[in-house]
Amino acid sequence: MRTRFDAQLMTLNRELIEMGALCEEAIALVADALANSDNNVIRKVVPIEEEINEKEHSIESMCLKLLLQQQPVARDLRQISAAMKMITDMKRVGVQATDIAEIISFLDGHTAEDCIEIQEMAKATIKMVTESVDAYVKCDTKLAEIVIQHDDVVDNYFDRVKNRLIEMIAQNLVDGQYALDLLMIAKYFERIGDHAANVAAWVVFSVTGEHVEV
């Protein structure tokens, strides 16, 4: 009975890692498109987002089944409930990556070349997402806490991007539409950072049973 349960937990673990990898891929594609203009990025990201949604559904039903049939306790219970929370955050990452891709396709070949901060912000966000998935894979609470702290860096970047855009608009260097689009992109990255921090917090919960303030 227990071996069956363990096998199910392993499957859950594998699915979660796969979902994390999909999120990483989506956001990496988006960041790449932002640096080197790619109008087709939306066509690449949407299938990934769909896959992420499918994964969310399958993981959710798997978790419910496990809760119902195995009635897990202690660590197992924490792992499963944390998984259910994590997939929500991961799904949001996928959705927001798609939103960014959509805005990029409206930029008409423009990139974020005028605003170097936004590219750095994208890099910092990718790092957060990658490390939060890493923390889950390795059950590494220290790494998870680093990710949670790293959220401040991304938030900081958002302020810098905002100030830079205000400056650019003030000097009439860019048109308002473009600046607003960039601001939206920055906001989405900031949200993705928050979700990555949430995932990291759930990793800490599933290992130690303690809630971390994000």
Place this chain on the structure above:
Amino acid sequence: MTKRIFRSICLVALAVLLAALVLIMGVLYDYFSEVQKEQLRVETTLAAQGVATSGESYFDGLETEGYRITWIQEDGTVLYDSQANHVEMENHLEREEVKEALEHGYGESVRYSDTMMERQLYSAQRLPDSSIVRVSSNQYTVVTLLLGMMQPMCIILFFAAILASLFASKVSKNIVKPMNELNLDEPLSNEGYDELSPLLRRIASQQEQLKTQEQELQKKQDEFRAITSSMTEGLILLNNKGAIISMNHAACQLFNVDDCIGDSILTVNRSRVLQELLAKAQNGERAETTIELNGSEYQLDASPVKSEDAVTGVVLLLFDVTEKVKAEQLRREFTANVSHELKTPLHTISGCAELMMNHLVKPEDMKQFTEQIYTESQRMIQLVEDIIELSHLDEGAEEMKYENVDLLILAKDNMNRLQSEADEKNVTMSLFGDETVVYGIPQLLTGIVYNLCDNAIKYNREGGKVQIEVRKEEQHAVLTVKDTGIGISAEHHNRVFERFYRVDKSHSKEVGGTGLGLSIVKHACKVHNAKLELQSVPNEGTTVMIVFPCTSSKF
């Protein structure tokens, strides 16, 4: 063990008890009933004499403990009974013992009570007056006796059981103790019961077998590990669920993990390329792909391990193809560059020629056009020559002859060759140093000096300087070309020696040149085992230093 011994002891005790009981009942019961009968007879005789002599008065005050005395008249009427009212009693004439006594003077009979629990012994004697005295006594039957003995027997059985359990546990302990103390590592050295020796011998032989098998396995594993750990390629074995069975050292380093045996491959790397590759391999197909790890390109081969048509695992092999990919990229770039460089002068030539053909050129401009055609074709010739030289160097410079070459003279010759160019740009050239002889290939050495000086002039500023120094050190000959030109910023330092690499692509046409000069220098240095050093500060100047090894050893 204890239970079994206990059971057998109990069974033995029960059997002994039953046997003893049967013996006692069978032998002693008969004896005792015989004795009782005898006593009854004597008692009857005594009673008969008593009645005969004293009549009815004999019964007065007679104590008849254990016996019942009945006096019966000749016609069967009961005259007296010691235990019942004689008036109510029926006629006793039909009783067996009475009949017998009437006939023979004495009679006996035995009757069982209704319940069979008791039996009555009767004995009767005829008196001289023909009346009969009958005495009877009760005798317990076997069943009654047995029932009576039930309680003590139960007690005995109970004690027997307690004793049996005590003995059983003790005996079993005593039997098992030496067995538990057996040293199974060396089964033959034990001094146990003789009954155990076949078992011990079998254990010994099995242990021997196990040991050899273990050694063989260990040997094979060591061999495997030795082979895989010295491999530079990464090797990973996975089971059919994607868990890692084995991972060699190179693979561990590549994926930057320590111990991950038993974990899923996903925990090591979760890239989609790898997942798709594994999915293919798990379907039984061989598959390959390239993956980027730690900044290098790796080729990943996945082959399924099959047994009886089912995929039982996957073997992953990783090898570094960075060089290959880079070389391929260089080749592609080279081809693109060559065609581009050749096309530019050809366009100019063909354009000029077309204008001339269509008589669109004024006679006074003719000279300018022909000059342009000439310089462009010269440039093409130079380019083709450079390419040929490079390809010679690529092929290897074995056919070229080594000679002793004086670098100072060589530098002077080249300076003279470039004097006109220098004058055009108003650049002053100076040469100083000692005579320094190098054992090398003159054409290549000329190529080095010419190209370095050419660059120093070309990328100089108006009125700049070029200093050429030839110096002799203990083990080396050093050639230094120093200019006061535009310089090269640090990020280009590594790339300027690549073929067709231009720092400033937009101005290449004005400056001229093929983009192959420094590449030739680099190759020529390699052929001579010389060290090439580049120091440059943008807008201040560039210094190229070439250190030739062992000037004198090859004289």
